[in-house]
Amino acid sequence: MMEYQKKTRKGSYLRSLVPLLFMFIIFICLLLFLSLSLPDVSLVKHSKETYRRLVTRKNSMEEGLGELGELMVSMLPDDLPFTVFVPSEDAFERIVQLRANISLDEDKRNNTVAILSRLMGFSAIPQHLPSIMVPMLKEISFDSVSGYTLYAWKASNGTLIVNNVRSEQVDVRKGETIVHVMDGVIMDAEFKQSFETDDED
Template sequence: MRRRQVLKHSIAYVSMLVFVCCFFIVTTTVLKLPDAPTKESAMGFYPITRSRKVSPKDANLGKFGEMMIGMLPQDLAFTVFVPSEEAFKRDLRLSVNDALKSDRFNDTYAILTRLLGFSAVPRALSSANVKLGELVNYDSLSGFPLYISKDIDGMLVVNRIRSEIVDVRKKEIVVHLMDGVIMDAEFEQSVLSDNDTDED
């Protein structure tokens, strides 16, 4: 009889110990769970900006952007990821004042033609065509792969370059203004090395 009582007490003691340990683990885990991400913290690397769907009249694509769009037939559907003027200056060291002078115009035009091959897709692709959390892949005119996703504020991200303005219509062409230049590493290296020799 005494043995049974000791056994019952032992089982009750072990059960109580397991219960207390489980309760302790659950409460400390629940209390230390991270907060659900807010819109700002879910963004990660990119700052929050509101999606700006701009009419063609209000959109400023810059001189280089307008030149790139002008190279395409206006009556066919294309999507072009045009770098902003700031991106041209920062990433390729091309400024409108210098690059469009008569002695450098042909070189600049050749660079823009090549960039158009990297950043244009032969179909209309608005930001509404890309679902949040989805990654779509298209080949550009030159066959360069473009990986396109949508950020939580509606902006498109192409090959890790974020858009500043989306869904600008130029007749049948959809234009997205980008905060960077879409190109392959070989072309980037050749353009930057050409710019370095021009400065010397």
């Protein structure tokens, strides 16, 4: 009789343990699902993993670079850490009169590549600078690969601003390069003059 009662108690204990175990497994699966599907909101600065997750999420938006932007980024080695501030397609056309469907024609391509490589010198820095590392309302400075000084900060709405040029899209990953698409062109005053027409102030 005692043996039977022990077996019965053991059986009921196992029966009550099964639903608990099942609920625990569901809870773990739910946590895993949420951690994979929700964006990373960690603000752990200087964490490589944080910005890698951030820029990886942006990969689906690479079409914002356009042909000229892609060509500009391709000039950098993709296995070294760089950050580049690439003009948007509209900014290329509006400020330096470059349009992919015309400027990349065979007879104009060399001139276009020369302009892009000069712009690259002004707008690329030889280190990673994900947008999460730029402070809000506090300016930080960097030297570009050509020695031109870049001043970066974030507006109160979170928009990245570099040398008074606002970002349209941030943290696009191309190999080891981080790309920020800008609504303007970063260059020095002397180079800028070569694109200004006589009727401009």
